[in-house]
Amino acid sequence: MQSTDSVDSARQHPTALQSREAQLDPFEWYAEMRRADPVHYDERRETWDVFRYEDVDRVLRDQETFSADRSGSGATAAGTEGDGGAVLKTMISTDPPEHERLRGFVNDRFQPGALSEYRPRLEELTDELVDELEDAGEFDFVDEFAVALPVTVIAELLGIPPERRDQFREWSGALIARPESSDEEAIQRMKQRRETAQTEMGRYFAKLLEERQGGDGDDLITLAANADELSRQEKIGFCMILLLAGNITTTNLLTNAIWTFEEQGITEDVGSGDVDRKKAIEEVLRYRSPVQEIQRIASEDAQLGGQQVEAGDVVNVWVGAANRDPEVFDDPETFRPERRPNQHLAFGKGVHYCLGAPLARLEADIALERLLTRFERFDADISDLQPISGHYGLEFLHCQVN
Numbered sequence: 001m002q003s004t005d006s007v008d009s010a011r012q013h014p015t016a017l018q019s020r021e022a023q024l025d026p027f028e029w030y031a032e033m034r035r036a037d038p039v040h041y042d043e044r045r046e047t048w049d050v051f052r053y054e055d056v057d058r059v060l061r062d063q064e065t066f067s068a069d070r071s072g073s074g075a076t077a078a079g080t081e082g083d084g085g086a087v088l089k090t091m092i093s094t095d096p097p098e099h100e101r102l103r104g105f106v107n108d109r110f111q112p113g114a115l116s117e118y119r120p121r122l123e124e125l126t127d128e129l130v131d132e133l134e135d136a137g138e139f140d141f142v143d144e145f146a147v148a149l150p151v152t153v154i155a156e157l158l159g160i161p162p163e164r165r166d167q168f169r170e171w172s173g174a175l176i177a178r179p180e181s182s183d184e185e186a187i188q189r190m191k192q193r194r195e196t197a198q199t200e201m202g203r204y205f206a207k208l209l210e211e212r213q214g215g216d217g218d219d220l221i222t223l224a225a226n227a228d229e230l231s232r233q234e235k236i237g238f239c240m241i242l243l244l245a246g247n248i249t250t251t252n253l254l255t256n257a258i259w260t261f262e263e264q265g266i267t268e269d270v271g272s273g274d275v276d277r278k279k280a281i282e283e284v285l286r287y288r289s290p291v292q293e294i295q296r297i298a299s300e301d302a303q304l305g306g307q308q309v310e311a312g313d314v315v316n317v318w319v320g321a322a323n324r325d326p327e328v329f330d331d332p333e334t335f336r337p338e339r340r341p342n343q344h345l346a347f348g349k350g351v352h353y354c355l356g357a358p359l360a361r362l363e364a365d366i367a368l369e370r371l372l373t374r375f376e377r378f379d380a381d382i383s384d385l386q387p388i389s390g391h392y393g394l395e396f397l398h399c400q401v402n
């Protein structure tokens with residue numbers, strides 16, 4: 001059976017991806033595994049690693065055999081502490097039919113049509129951040145823009161008063177923070193900071209949910225407050241999961257886009273419209289997927305890619321490897337900004353398909369349009385890249401505009 005230890009250990013880097021170089025460029029290893037050992041059991045991490053598109057797609061769609069419920073492990077974003085220290089249950093780690101109850105009430109609000117009415121406001125928020133970059137001239141794109149934009153946007157959708165946004169950013173930063181070094185003290189400091197942020201946020205959301213219950217505002221906190229099918233803890237969990245699931249991922253999409261456009265020498269072409277921006281964003285999602293791996297737990301014995309998986313086994317699907325599978329994509333190792341069709345799995349598949357995908361696409365579209373048309377030149381220094389851990393993105397990206 002799955003234990004806390006086995007889920008935690010599956011989250012370590014595979015041996016092949018220990019170095020900084022390999023984390024930045026895991027794609028050769030993926031190609032080798034897709035070819036030679038596509039459903040592989042890693043004894044050290046006690047997990048199955050799955051690399052081919054067909055198998056990854058099957059695991060994500062087949063929620064009866066491969067459960068998203070990693071509860072008890074404390075290892076998922078959903079294992080979030082609430083105001084009373086209880087572990088919160090959210091949609092990302094529940095299976096149907098409970099999953100439907102936790103997601104159903106909000107689904108419509110994240111559809112492209114519903115989001116389009118936010119577009120002018122999102123443009124305004126983006127412009128404010130771009131103004132700051134203009135004033136600075138030189139900046140770390142990750143810190144000054146890619147982290148700031150998604151958290152500002154989600155605060156707007158939740159209806160967080162502007163004066164609390166800095167606090168909100170601080171909490172959000174604490175949730176995704178990594179230790180400054182690998183020594184035990186730094187790890188403890190980071191954990192402490194995260195726990196404090198979680199407790200404070202839990203209390204903050206609990207209070208707002210209470211205040212807005214029965215209200216008629218169109219913000220997401222009011223929507224959750226009035227969702228009778230959710231318990232108090234589930235409402236708090238919903239607010240927190242939006243921060244956890246939506247921020248670092250969107251940060252990395254924006255960063256990976258600027259990195260890749262610079263590398264491919266197409267920054268100006270995307271800005272001028274010679275390269276279709278929306279298609280280029282899809283290709284960034286495929287080529288440098290912010291989420292490279294997703295975990296499931298086998299709920300029954302199953303055959304997968306010719307291997308026998310047993311009930312309770314941890315199954316790690318490599319979305320980043322599936323997205324470069326030559327069985328599905330022509331010339332997969334090449335970044336083709338106009339690629340069509342582009343049926344990448346960067347937002348997952350099946351019932352857990354990313355709730356925020358339309359929002360992430362809208363944010364990226366507005367951001368790249370504003371960034372690449374405002375300035376005559378937008379240069380990124382890609383000579384020294386440092387991968388982040390946990391997701392696929394960069395620690396920093398020094399840029400210069402004029």
Ligand code: HEM
Pocket residue numbers: 068091092093103154241242245246247249250253289290291294295345346347348349351352353354355356357359360
């Ligand atoms: C480029 C940005 C993003 C990427 C790459 C991304 C990726 C993903 C992936 C791969 C999943 C599936 C997880 C699984 O199957 O276990 C997921 C789920 C989810 N995402 Fe995103 N995400 C992004 C942005 C967002 C945003 C902006 C939000 C919200 C504001 C969001 C909210 C969620 C939620 C709530 C789920 C859980 C859905 C469910 O379990 O039914 N994501 N995301």
